[in-house]
Amino acid sequence: MGAGRGERAGRTRAGALRVGVGLGVASVLVAAVVGCGGGDSAIANAKLPDGVRSQTIEHEACNESGHRVETVDVNNDGKPDIRRVYDGNVEVCRISDLNRDGKPDLFEYFDKTGQLRRREADYDDNGIVNAIEIYENGKLVRAEIDTTNQGRIDTWDTFDPATGKRIKRERDATGDGRIDQWWTYDGDHVTIAMDKNGDGQPDPEAVITLNSAGNAVATPGAGAGAGAGAGADADAGAPAAPPEPTPSPSPAPTPSADELSPSTGDAGAATGPKRGGAKR
Numbered sequence: 001m002g003a004g005r006g007e008r009a010g011r012t013r014a015g016a017l018r019v020g021v022g023l024g025v026a027s028v029l030v031a032a033v034v035g036c037g038g039g040d041s042a043i044a045n046a047k048l049p050d051g052v053r054s055q056t057i058e059h060e061a062c063n064e065s066g067h068r069v070e071t072v073d074v075n076n077d078g079k080p081d082i083r084r085v086y087d088g089n090v091e092v093c094r095i096s097d098l099n100r101d102g103k104p105d106l107f108e109y110f111d112k113t114g115q116l117r118r119r120e121a122d123y124d125d126n127g128i129v130n131a132i133e134i135y136e137n138g139k140l141v142r143a144e145i146d147t148t149n150q151g152r153i154d155t156w157d158t159f160d161p162a163t164g165k166r167i168k169r170e171r172d173a174t175g176d177g178r179i180d181q182w183w184t185y186d187g188d189h190v191t192i193a194m195d196k197n198g199d200g201q202p203d204p205e206a207v208i209t210l211n212s213a214g215n216a217v218a219t220p221g222a223g224a225g226a227g228a229g230a231g232a233d234a235d236a237g238a239p240a241a242p243p244e245p246t247p248s249p250s251p252a253p254t255p256s257a258d259e260l261s262p263s264t265g266d267a268g269a270a271t272g273p274k275r276g277g278a279k280r
Contacts, residue, residue, distance in 0.1 A: 051179045051200045053172065055152035057144075059129050060118060062093035062107060075100060090114055101125065124149055140164055150175070188212035 064085050071080035079102065083095045091114065096106040105122035107129075115138035123130045128151055132144045139161035144153045154175065158168040169183035173194075180195040182202055191209045193202035209217045 052177055053153070053156055053170070053179060055154070055172070055177050057129050057132070057146060057151065057153055059120060060107070060109060062095050062109070067092070099125070103127070136161060148175075189217070 068086040070084040072082040074081040085093045094108040095104045107120040109118040111117045119133040120129045143157040145155040154172045156170045170179045171181035182193045194206040196206045
């Protein structure tokens with residue numbers, strides 16, 4: 001594998017699916033405000049009541065049947081690390097094993113022009129997809145994330161395709177399928193509005209604004225104590241969140257052995273994905 005190819009792969013790997021940095025600190029700050037009380041799926045387009053989101057993790061199969069399949073052994077151990085599936089001369093999907101454990105945990109899907117349209121990742125290597133990214137014209141537009149590793153989507157992100165930056169986040173913190181947190185991004189600040197009383201609407205007294213350091217700042221109209229003491233236990237009980245999503249070139253060139261380090265902890269290859277809900 002040539003040096004140029006490796007360099008391109010490095011840029012691709014740097015843009016690999018990385019979702020949710022900042023969820024840990026911000027989630028605990030939000031929890032401090034809420035207290036002890038109490039996007040539709042990328043594939044399923046069923047009509048749901050306002051404020052309700054599908055929690056189902058939909059894994060899209062990368063069907064090798066009837067297609068040309070190219071395998072790549074990145075580290076020369078005799079085992080395929082990447083499987084590239086072609087329809088004619090166009091790559092339609094790719095299955096990668098970046099941590100070389102013999103199990104697929106990164107799936108990429110391309111449109112007829114060769115641009116990335118979808119990406120799935122299994123961060124904890126349990127065979128269940130944790131995050132799904134949706135692309136339009138090769139640009140990241142939204143993501144669905146399971147931040148708690150419970151096998152269901154609880155976070156829905158919207159991105160500006162021009163910049164790749166997240167502009168909106170909706171969260172289901174209680175696990176009932178209803179949105180109870182609304183995150184709005186403005187520069188280096190994020191404002192989080194919460195539904196404490198369960199009426200499906202943001203509560204004026206439950207609003208918090210965080211700066212780039214994750215510290216609460218004054219929010220006009222927020223109830224007293226909305227940010228007070230919230231940072232004291234900023235890391236306590238926060239779910240381990242995968243890294244931040246950034247768009248990547250499409251289609252991505254094949255990574256080299258040096259660029260696919262075990263520290264990445266995500267990917268898959270030797271076997272194709274399996275259908276069955278979140279299971280791959």
